[in-house]
Amino acid sequence: xxxxxxxxxxxxxxxxxxxxxxxxxxxxxxxxxxxxxxxxxxxxxxxxxxxxxxxxxxxxxxxxxxxxxxxxxxxxxxxxxxxxxxxxxxxxxxxxxxxxxxxxxxxxxxxxxxxxxxxxxxxxxxxxxxxxxxxxxxxxxxxxxxxxxxxxxx
Amino acid sequence: xxxxxxxxxxxxxxxxxxxxxxxxxxxxxxxxxxxxxxxxxxxxxxxxxxxxxxxxxxxxxxxxxxxxxxxxxxxxxxxxxxxxxxxxxxxxxxxxxxxxxxxxxxxxxxxxxxxxxxxxxxxxxxxxxxxxxxxxxxxxxxxxxxxxxxxxxxxxxxxxxxxxxxx
Numbered sequence: 001x002x003x004x005x006x007x008x009x010x011x012x013x014x015x016x017x018x019x020x021x022x023x024x025x026x027x028x029x030x031x032x033x034x035x036x037x038x039x040x041x042x043x044x045x046x047x048x049x050x051x052x053x054x055x056x057x058x059x060x061x062x063x064x065x066x067x068x069x070x071x072x073x074x075x076x077x078x079x080x081x082x083x084x085x086x087x088x089x090x091x092x093x094x095x096x097x098x099x100x101x102x103x104x105x106x107x108x109x110x111x112x113x114x115x116x117x118x119x120x121x122x123x124x125x126x127x128x129x130x131x132x133x134x135x136x137x138x139x140x141x142x143x144x145x146x147x148x149x150x151x152x153x154x
Numbered sequence: 155x156x157x158x159x160x161x162x163x164x165x166x167x168x169x170x171x172x173x174x175x176x177x178x179x180x181x182x183x184x185x186x187x188x189x190x191x192x193x194x195x196x197x198x199x200x201x202x203x204x205x206x207x208x209x210x211x212x213x214x215x216x217x218x219x220x221x222x223x224x225x226x227x228x229x230x231x232x233x234x235x236x237x238x239x240x241x242x243x244x245x246x247x248x249x250x251x252x253x254x255x256x257x258x259x260x261x262x263x264x265x266x267x268x269x270x271x272x273x274x275x276x277x278x279x280x281x282x283x284x285x286x287x288x289x290x291x292x293x294x295x296x297x298x299x300x301x302x303x304x305x306x307x308x309x310x311x312x313x314x315x316x317x318x319x320x321x
Contacts, residue, residue, distance in 0.1 A: 012170035012308070017201050018231060043197040050177040075247060079166065115191050 002066040009078040016049035034094035063098025166307035169307035174306040217273040228292040241307025262319035
């Protein structure tokens with residue numbers, strides 16, 4: 001399973017809600033239904049970003065193509081632009097069925113999950129102390145596919 | 155060139171202070187035993203107010219009012235007072251979450267029947283912000299104010315914290 005990473009500047013370059021909007025714009029691009037799902041959870045996503053949790057525990061998007069991990073960069077690193085990669089995705093994971101995983105501390109996961117469930121069918125909280133469930137291997141996974149992201153980096 | 159650099163630093167100060175104030179409010183609500191999901195639902199509106207009024211330098215204070223839903227009386231109120239000047243020794247970006255957390259422990263849990271709302275005190279003539287409406291704060295008569303100290307500091311803006319309690 002190929003994984004793509006993106007790293008977005010948060011505080012103080014952006015407020016948490018601006019950082020989530022930047023993630024939405026880069027990942028969803030012209031996919032309005034996906035962007036609308038991002039907007040539904042902007043409050044809880046902003047509260048997670050303001051907690052600094054995504055510095056080490058990313059938002060993860062699993063759908064079509066590679067898994068996408070989105071980290072946040074804070075403080076001096078954000079100001080200096082270190083290790084940022086806010087480029088739009090070459091291919092969208094949101095074409096059909098997809099899930100967005102939101103990091104949560106063990107003692108907050110129930111709260112975050114309840115809030116997500118109320119707002120969206122697409123987003124789920126994950127306990128940062130545990131790994132995400134691995135996707136079942138599919139017929140598509142066993143065949144060769146072009147890695148557009150790797151090609152872009154050449 | 156110097157003007158554009160300062161504008162950029164001011165924006166960073168604004169972003170930093172507003173974000174940390176929102177985080178502090180979140181922590182106070184959660185640690186007080188109240189339903190934080192109501193605040194999360196309002197995050198965008200609160201953020202819009204704080205950033206708009208800090209940009210125009212109209213924001214003076216942000217208040218978290220916690221009141222008894224049975225009597226409508228104030229139980230406690232947390233204040234974040236905004237100063238448009240550098241804070242901290244080096245004029246950089248700093249926060250003191252421990253100061254807020256220690257104060258929350260001292261203030262203690264509030265009764266489960268309590269509700270809360272976010273208020274802002276601004277200068278006259280401030281721009282209107284969608285989602286915010288004019289209101290009056292509940293009375294603090296008979297209450298005592300406890301200072302917490304500087305909660306957030308940045309090159310251009312700082313916020314000091316305090317709370318009102320019954321003696």
